[in-house]
Amino acid sequence: DAGVTQSPTHLIKTRGQQVTLRCSPKSGHDTVSWYQQALGQGPQFIFQYYEEEERQRGNFPDRFSGHQFPNYSSELNVNALLLGDSALYLCASSLGRGAWRNTIYFGEGSWLTVV
Amino acid sequence: AQTVTQSQPEMSVQEAETVTLSCTYDTSESDYYLFWYKQPPSRQMILVIRQEAYKQQNATENRFSVNFQKAAKSFSLKISDSQLGDAAMYFCAYRSDSMYSGGGADGLTFGKGTHLIIQP
Numbered sequence: 563d564a565g566v567t568q569s570p571t572h573l574i575k576t577r578g579q580q581v582t583l584r585c586s587p588k589s590g591h592d593t594v595s596w597y598q599q600a601l602g603q604g605p606q607f608i609f610q611y612y613e614e615e616e617r618q619r620g621n622f623p624d625r626f627s628g629h630q631f632p633n634y635s636s637e638l639n640v641n642a643l644l645l646g647d648s649a650l651y652l653c654a655s656s657l658g659r660g661a662w663r664n665t666i667y668f669g670e671g672s673w674l675t676v677v
Numbered sequence: 678a679q680t681v682t683q684s685q686p687e688m689s690v691q692e693a694e695t696v697t698l699s700c701t702y703d704t705s706e707s708d709y710y711l712f713w714y715k716q717p718p719s720r721q722m723i724l725v726i727r728q729e730a731y732k733q734q735n736a737t738e739n740r741f742s743v744n745f746q747k748a749a750k751s752f753s754l755k756i757s758d759s760q761l762g763d764a765a766m767y768f769c770a771y772r773s774d775s776m777y778s779g780g781g782a783d784g785l786t787f788g789k790g791t792h793l794i795i796q797p
Contacts, residue, residue, distance in 0.1 A: 595784065604681075604768050604787030605722070618784050650720060666785070668722035 564589060566669035568653050574675045575643050583638040583672045587655030591667070594636040596628060597652040599671070605652055611636050612658075640674075648676045679704045679771050683788035690759050691796045697744075698754045698791045700769030708774040711745065711752045712785070716766040725767070728752065730774075756793075764795045 567586045575581050587594050593612045597605035607620035611630035630636045634655075640647055650671040680703045690696035702711070713725040728736045728745050735743050740760075744753045756763055770785040 597785075602789070604770075604789050605785070607784040607786070610784060620784060652720075652722065654722070665724055670719055670721045 566653055566655050566667050568651075568669040568672050570672060571670070572673045572675075574677060577643055577645060577676055579643050580639065580641045581643060581674060583640075583651050583653075583674070585636045585638070585653030585655075585669060587634050587636070587653075588667045591655035591657050592634050593656045593658060594630060594634065595654045595656075595666075596636070596638045597654065598622070598647075599650040599652055601649070608638070643676045645676050648674060650674075679706070679709075679773065679786045681769050681771050681786050681788040683769055683791050685791045686789075687792040687794065689794040689796060690756075692759055692761060694759055695755060695757045696759055696793065698756075698767050698769075698793065700752045700754070700788060702750050702752065702769070702771050704750070704771065704773075706773055710772045710774060711743075712770040712772070713741070713743070713752075713754045714768045714770060714787075715763075716768060716790070718765075722768070726754065759795050761795050761797060764793055766790045766792055 565588050569584045595610040596608040598608055599605040608622050608626055609619040610617050614630045625641045627639045650673055652671045653669045654666050656666045682701045709730045711728045714722045715725050716722050726736050726738045726741050728743055735745050740757045742755050768790045769788040772785050
């Protein structure tokens with residue numbers, strides 16, 4: 563049973579460019595959330611996708627957008643990259659919204675470096 | 678908005694001994710959940726233990742237990758019989774379950790973490 567998988571593992575982008583990160587949720591999970599973890603900090607919630615719609619959003623600008631596909635996989639897009647966007651981006655999956663009893667599983671993340 | 682504070686950037690403990698990691702939080706809500714996550718060098722977040730705010734009984738999972746003080750908004754993690762494999766970053770996290778926030782959306786609010794070192 564595959565857990566949450568993310569790609570790519572590492573990538574380097576230039577300031578002003580755009581990046582797309584991908585996530586496949588754990589088998590059977592239908593809800594995907596994205597988090598940004600800067601070096602030395604705790605993860606910060608970006609947004610959550612359920613039934614192919616953004617359901618909840620953290621305090622992130624519109625440069626951060628996402629998408630969820632019918633197979634529940636998800637993409638995180640960041641436009642007009644800034645140096646401050648350099649971070650580990652974590653994807654988390656769960657079954658259903660608000661179903662706290664179902665464990666939230668995290669992937670190993672995608673390291674983004676903006677130069 | 679909720680905030681989570683972990684005041685210990687780093688803790689060190691001898692193998693087989695007990696260590697307690699501190700966490701305080703600030704919220705105006707009455708219904709919420711609290712979690713401790715472990716992040717080893719692989720960077721994958723692993724759930725250690727969780728606590729429902731409406732439960733007075735402290736959660737326990739094998740060597741891991743919590744001391745939940747709702748009035749004080751405190752949620753500490755105790756690790757007994759520390760093992761080398763316990764070495765990691767530990768994050769305290771909060772999740773709302775208020776009906777006004779959509780019935781328990783999954784957005785977690787994390788603290789800055791505590792780096793736990795196990796001395797052999």
